[in-house]
């Protein structure tokens with residue numbers, strides 16, 4: 001887990017974040033995702049300055065192991081001076097050695113956030129789910145942590161006050177907010193009540209707008225007027241030409257008209273798996289991966 005540097009904003013990793021959500025559904029299936037309906041609660045990972053440092057860190061780690069349902073995994077947490085925020089050794093188990101940066105000795109309220117990410121590394125390791133390259137794999141880890149109910153801790157560790165700022169994880173605050181919002185929309189949850197950081201709350205609000213935007217793209221019936229107009233124009237072009245025109249900046253694409261009846265494909269707003277439906281007016285489709293029912297006007 002990285003540490004320090006200026007805080008990046010916006011959505012520079014959005015494609016990888018979405019690919020990570022799709023990969024989670026594919027590897028875990030809908031049924032397992034549904035078992036993560038309850039998030040890690042603030043009381044479960046609370047850590048006061050009166051608590052014993054090592055016993056407290058072990059207790060929080062155990063709580064995360066329980067949350068992710070990692071049978072017989074045992075985290076051995078230690079502190080040392082290091083450039084990174086935290087690190088975990090991915091061995092055969094059942095014991096895993098987690099190292100936390102010395103600064104957590106005096107920032108105990110963020111130990112839960114650091115451990116949420118590191119224990120997720122163990123979870124994904126056991127699932128044998130990874131993305132190639134460190135950057136993408138860390139984005140997968142942050143996305144999985146957040147989608148499965150522990151990542152609000154990472155976003156809440158993002159704080160800015162005048163001269164100083166701190167943030168954990170590889171996603172930007174807005175991207176954490178986005179994944180958290182996707183989770184909130186799926187489970188009907190309101191994570192905003194757990195935030196202690198005002199900046200986390202702002203990032204969550206922005207992420208929620210982005211997440212809602214996913215469900216307002218044509219051909220979904222919830223699309224806005226401008227989107228629908230553009231869609232109708234692109235569809236007309238696809239109907240008249242054997243090669244569909246390039247549609248930069250829109251998530252849908254039409255299959256070439258010379259390959260049978262016209263069809264449109266677009267990403268599922270929940271899991272981002274691509275769905276394909278015939279172009280014939282009102283169509284109700286169901287995503288095979290996450291089971292979301294999609295009302296379309298094709």
Ligand SMILES: [Zn+2]
Nearest residue numbers: 001121138141
């Ligand atoms: Zn990591």
Ligand SMILES: [Zn+2]
Nearest residue numbers: 268271287290
């Ligand atoms: Zn889906």
